[in-house]
Amino acid sequence: DAKTTQPPSMDCAEGRAANLPCNHSTISGNEYVYWYRQIHSQGPQYIIHGLKNNETNEMASLIITEDRKSSTLILPHATLRDTAVYYCIVVGSGGGADGLTFGKGTHLIIQP
Amino acid sequence: GAVVSQHPSRVICKSGTSVKIECRSLDFQATTMFWYRQFPKQSLMLMATSNEGSKATYEQGVEKDKFLINHASLTLSTLTVTSAHPEDSSFYICSAGGLRVYGYTFGSGTRLTVV
Numbered sequence A: 001d002a003k004t005t006q007p008p009s010m011d012c013a014e015g016r017a018a019n020l021p022c023n024h025s026t027i028s029g030n031e032y033v034y035w036y037r038q039i040h041s042q043g044p045q046y047i048i049h050g051l052k053n054n055e056t057n058e059m060a061s062l063i064i065t066e067d068r069k070s071s072t073l074i075l076p077h078a079t080l081r082d083t084a085v086y087y088c089i090v091v092g093s094g095g096g097a098d099g100l101t102f103g104k105g106t107h108l109i110i111q112p
Numbered sequence B: 001g002a003v004v005s006q007h008p009s010r011v012i013c014k015s016g017t018s019v020k021i022e023c024r025s026l027d028f029q030a031t032t033m034f035w036y037r038q039f040p041k042q043s044l045m046l047m048a049t050s051n052e053g054s055k056a057t058y059e060q061g062v063e064k065d066k067f068l069i070n071h072a073s074l075t076l077s078t079l080t081v082t083s084a085h086p087e088d089s090s091f092y093i094c095s096a097g098g099l100r101v102y103g104y105t106f107g108s109g110t111r112l113t114v115v
Helices: none
Strands: A009-013 A017-023 A032-038 A045-050 A062-064 A072-076 A084-091 A106-109 B004-007 B010-013 B020-023 B033-038 B045-050 B067-073 B076-081 B090-096 B110-114
Touching: A009 A017, A017 A032, A017 A084, A017 A106, A017 B004, A032 A062, A045 A062, A045 A072, B004 B090, B010 B020, B020 B033, B020 B090, B020 B110, B033 B067, B033 B076, B045 B067, B076 B090
Parallel strands: A009 A106, B010 B110
Antiparallel strands: A017 A072, A032 A045, A032 A084, A062 A072, A084 A106, B004 B020, B020 B076, B033 B045, B033 B090, B067 B076, B090 B110
């Protein structure tokens, strides 16, 4: 699976949009971009995933560049409960046969 | 949505004893489950992959005789840490793989402290 690069930490004011970038320049055509977050001492929580089109769900939006070499996770109205480590992971389409490779992620801190 | 239930959430055990951690898929059948370990201030590291009815496969550096994995049914996988030592103290997390709609679903984790 392709490697990802994320900033180690980011701050965002409560109520503002949090934009978390991720670089995955070696992604291949059949690999998906998944985003998870981990709140302290809990298991990772699925947020969203996409292949090449932008995606939106009740939690977030995922913007993938046309060349698919980078993406941005957008939390439209951040709250204090969004403080967590956010992981961007590239996953093959192999149907779940492989576990996920977690990088260091971005520690997002929402400031009151 | 898909739910994976993991128990216990935290356990303290004495050195030399064994601890079993259970991971159940509540509303779906999980043919594959993954076990991760997370040390403080570090990321999750995949330990092993268990497939229902077959032997688990372990990542390099993970002792298969120390971390026993059983996946006897489509809804239950267990990880037993045998002869635990303080260096085994960690956060253990299970995951059911390949759920295309919900992504890979994770359990809530087990905080193991060996004293």
